């Protein structure tokens with residue numbers, strides 16, 4: 001596909017999203033109906049779509065509207081691209097700009113547009129991040145790094161890097177965690193690489209790895225909100241751990257047996273009605289459902305879909321998960337809470353509310369991880385019974 005045809009495809013997908021489809025759904029539907037598109041084309045189209053959605057508000061302002069075409073014009077304008085060479089109407093490229101489209105609208109000077117955040121969220125966002133609010137909002141408009149976790153049960157970091165480099169996947173150590181690497185070149189070759197196939201490396205955000213690396217000791221560990229099992233797999237890499245995984249929605253864990261087999265890890269999955277009979281656990285991790293605000297670079301449509309009402313539902317759910325999970329912790333054990341959110345209402349406020357409800361618990365560790373070039377925004381706190 002030509003550069004223009006890729007932009008035209010992105011416009012089509014953005015219009016599908018405007019009609020109510022989620023980004024992944026619209027991308028999949030487009031890919032199925034566009035068999036001519038190779039993997040590089042699909043990746044480029046995806047990048048266009050996500051670049052636009054991350055900056056949707058400023059793109060709409062600079063493009064003069066919210067249609068896929070207007071958003072794409074706005075995003076290319078913001079990136080300083082030469083729009084006329086892409087919108088030239090040749091082949092499958094978008095039609096040339098109309099006279100109206102060539103007039104660049106004035107950029108509004110409000111915070112919500114500059115930070116590409118919904119207005120209703122600004123007070124909580126600034127309360128949560130203080131002096132780092134602007135840097136975080138701007139970081140959320142960039143592409144996320146692609147990070148790997150070396151599976152130390154199968155390879156050391158140097159061996160994994162060398163093996164990946166042989167196949168054109170170049171990496172750099174990521175300071176957030178001992179086994180974390182950032183891909184600097186060749187990310188698209190990863191899934192076909194030997195190191196990936198043989199379970200030497202897993203795709204995992206480095207901040208997520210840092211959360212696992214900091215977990216307190218304890219032999220029997222329950223990953224209570226296991227989802228796809230990214231953290232359970234990382235915990236299973238640590239010495240002297242026996243790992244159990246649970247999720248209220250067991251379908252989320254459906255790939256876990258295959259992932260564990262590839263990693264050479266043993267993880268026991270527990271259905272909700274089987275958790276209590278396997279308790280107590282020395283460590284219970286609640287990687288709670290959240291707004292995902294620390295990972296909006298990877299799922300930018302979630303930034304625009306979140307509402308105040310949904311945020312309230314999430315904080316209530318976070319409280320109830322902690323209340324259930326604490327009953328599963330052995331005497332002398334620990335409860336670890338984590339979110340990939342940067343919002344105080346989902347983080348420090350939930351821990352404070354838990355400690356108000358449970359006077360016999362203390363916070364023993366707390367850490368916030370920024371959204372930056374190393375990893376996503378995360379929060380984690382450890383709680384112990386006194």
Ligand SMILES: C[S@@+](CC[C@H](N)C(=O)[O-])C[C@H]1O[C@@H](n2cnc3c(N)ncnc32)[C@H](O)[C@@H]1O
Nearest residue numbers: 225226227228229230231247248249287288289
């Ligand atoms: C942030 S995701 C987990 C991500 C996962 N730990 C990882 O590292 O890949 C949160 C998970 O919590 C699950 N969940 C939601 N409500 C729950 C509940 N009441 N009890 C347990 N899990 C719940 C969701 O189904 C979702 O898979």
